[in-house]
Amino acid sequence: MRSLGLAGQTIMLAAKSMGLDSCPMDGFDYEAVGKIIHLPEDHLIGYMIAVGKGTKDAWPRPGQLSASEVILENGFGG
Ligand SMILES: Cc1cc2nc3c(=O)[nH]c(=O)nc-3n(C[C@H](O)[C@H](O)[C@H](O)COP(=O)(O)O)c2cc1C
Numbered sequence: 001m002r003s004l005g006l007a008g009q010t011i012m013l014a015a016k017s018m019g020l021d022s023c024p025m026d027g028f029d030y031e032a033v034g035k036i037i038h039l040p041e042d043h044l045i046g047y048m049i050a051v052g053k054g055t056k057d058a059w060p061r062p063g064q065l066s067a068s069e070v071i072l073e074n075g076f077g078g
Contacts, residue, residue: 008046012024
């Protein structure tokens with residue numbers, strides 16, 4: 001589970017490089033989906049990623065921080 005985010009982001013970046021879009025989701029019934037996909041007893045679902053051809057552009061996402069606000073080099077000191 002520790003590496004789920006890395007794996008998901010890699011899948012989403014790979015999808016983009018193949019001309020596809022994607023959307024991660026975890027707001028679903030894990031047990032019901034597990035039954036549908038015949039999830040083995042010793043497996044867990046972390047989240048799902050829908051991958052496919054986008055039908056329209058993503059809408060603008062205001063309020064995101066700039067890279068310089070979230071990337072630190074050599075610690076917090078000024
Ligand atoms: C691991 C993960 C799980 C997510 N699960 C949901 C979800 O269950 N429902 C949801 O609306 N958005 C979920 N999101 C966020 C969506 O992927 C998406 O960014 C969000 O719905 C905003 O979409 P929008 O950009 O079209 O507004 C999840 C994101 C991540 C990274």
